[in-house]
Amino acid sequence: MIAFIKQQWRQPARVNLFIALVCFGLVGFALVLEGVGGMEPCPLCVFQRIAFVAIGTALLLGVFFPGRIVAALSAIGAAAGIGLAWRHLWLQSLPADQVPACGPGLDYLVGVFPITEVVGMVLSGSGECAEVDRVLGLSIPLWTLLTYAMVGALAVYVNLAVRRPAVD
Numbered sequence: 001m002i003a004f005i006k007q008q009w010r011q012p013a014r015v016n017l018f019i020a021l022v023c024f025g026l027v028g029f030a031l032v033l034e035g036v037g038g039m040e041p042c043p044l045c046v047f048q049r050i051a052f053v054a055i056g057t058a059l060l061l062g063v064f065f066p067g068r069i070v071a072a073l074s075a076i077g078a079a080a081g082i083g084l085a086w087r088h089l090w091l092q093s094l095p096a097d098q099v100p101a102c103g104p105g106l107d108y109l110v111g112v113f114p115i116t117e118v119v120g121m122v123l124s125g126s127g128e129c130a131e132v133d134r135v136l137g138l139s140i141p142l143w144t145l146l147t148y149a150m151v152g153a154l155a156v157y158v159n160l161a162v163r164r165p166a167v168d
Contacts, residue, residue, distance in 0.1 A: 020062075051080050074155035
């Protein structure tokens with residue numbers, strides 16, 4: 001088994017594909033939680049899903065062209081996701097009297113405001129972002145933060161470890 005794992009690490013395309021599928025699978029799991037579990041996503045949750053899609057897309061590029069660019073794109077996506085999850089956890093830790101008021105939904109914001117203003121409004125948070133939904137005892141933003149850290153570290157490692165053929 002250990003020999004199999006070591007062999008896979010030498011094939012960055014396979015590892016990139018696996019991590020990309022994990023990212024897309026997590027977004028799928030979030031959609032199941034929404035549809036079946038009735039957990040409506042707040043705007044920060046939607047942005048965290050977008051970060052997973054961005055990382056997965058970068059890693060799909062890495063299936064064909066592994067290397068530093070894929071490592072950098074994955075690291076940027078993971079850093080953005082960590083920042084979003086961190087902000088989400090901070091909002092959830094606020095006392096009830098300091099939680100921002102609930103605002104309009106993300107669909108409305110995107111339809112009415114320029115995207116730069118939408119991003120600013122989402123990052124400032126709203127009341128629904130302070131609600132804590134748990135999976136296996138941990139809040140969802142904590143799970144995502146941990147996953148961004150692992151996925152980002154693996155993606156950077158595997159794509160920086162790519163051996164380039166020597167040029168004569």
